Amino acid sequence: MLKLYIGNKNYSSWSMRPWVLLRQAGIAFQEVRVRFDSFQAGSQFKRSIAAVSPTGKVPVLEHGDLRVWDTLAIAEYLAETHADKALWPADPGARAHARSLCAEMHSGFGALRGSCPMNIEARLADTGALIWRDQAGVRANVQRLVDMWSALLQEHGGPMLFGAFSIADAYFAPVCMRLATYALPLPPHIADYVRRVQELPGVQAWIDDALAERDFLDFEEPYRLRPAQG
Ligand SMILES: N[C@@H](CCC(=O)N[C@@H](CS)C(=O)NCC(=O)O)C(=O)O
Structure with missing residues (x-):
């Protein structure tokens, strides 16, 4: 096992x-x-x-x-x-492309990762608005995501980046959570992809467990003094 x-x-x-x-x-x-x-x-x-x-x-x-x-x-x-x-796309070209995106995610997107740490339970739209106003690096990272995802959704027709769910979507699932938590501005077709990722049963199961966790850790919380009510 x-x-x-x-x-x-x-x-x-x-x-x-x-x-x-x-x-x-x-x-x-x-x-x-x-x-x-x-x-x-x-x-x-x-x-x-x-x-x-x-x-x-x-x-x-x-x-x-x-x-x-x-x-x-x-x-x-x-x-x-x-x-x-079929965790990677079957076509060798698409597979190489998917690997490039995962490698880019692995080594890149520093501004978004640094300024918008994943925090599934939190709702930080006001914080996100300030970050968006002040941090060009975050805006550039999100623009890169929009460009990348738009091209893939158009090329493969959705619903996921390479058509069917693949490692690439799993790689960007936490990014989708950040975009939602900080309510960063997205074009409607990209907001739809973010929603579709959040609705995948595997992602939904993770979200449910995260919400049930109720383990507020100060050192992971640059923007909150206490957990959400309720
Ligand atoms: N490149 C690693 C990064 C792993 C990583 O940074 N994990 C964090 C949790 S999300 C961690 O364990 N942090 C502990 C530490 O920094 O000491 C990977 O892809 O798995």
């Missing part, structure tokens, strides 16, 4: 990607949640994760004696071991 080590579902954008991929593809796995804490050396999180990964980070996939860390490596391992699930 595959085992996936993840962090808090409300906050851990990297954990969300392989979890959504596994769930959406219908691959059975066991989830092991390692609660976030300060990330200081010697913290409970670091001690727990040190037992399974040399990086001290989540996600980590365990398959028997094998451990795979880093999201892209996990996605590639799942694609290789579950060829029947």
Whole structure:
């Protein structure tokens, strides 16, 4: 049985990607949640994760004696071991394109990631409006997403980036959550894609768990003093 080590579902954008991929593809796995804490050396999180990964980070996939860390490596391992699930697009050109996007996500979008950390439970439209007004880097990152997604949705006809759901959509699922939380301005066809991603059963299951978590962590909260009511 595959085992996936993840962090808090409300906050851990990297954990969300392989979890959504596994769930959406219908691959059975066991989830092991390692609660976030300060990330200081010697913290409970670091001690727990040190037992399974040399990086001290989540996600980590365990398959028997094998451990795979880093999201892209996990996605590639799942694609290789579950060829029947077509996790990458079938066409080699489309597959190379999808890999480029995931690599770009992995190493890029620093302004959006830095200024708009994932926080599924929060509603931060006013904060998002200030970020949008003041941060050209965030506006440029969102424009890149709009250009990239528009071209793919047009080329492949939707509903997902390469037609059917693929690793690329799992990769951008946490980005969709950020765009929604901070209510960043989007053209209607891109807002529709964001909504479709949020409505995928695998994403919905993650969101439901994140909302049920109720684990407010100050160090993950640059914009809030307390959790949402209710
Ligand atoms: N490149 C890594 C990034 C993993 C990562 O940064 N994970 C965060 C949680 S979302 C983490 O474990 N942070 C702990 C730390 O920074 O000490 C991947 O793709 O998996």
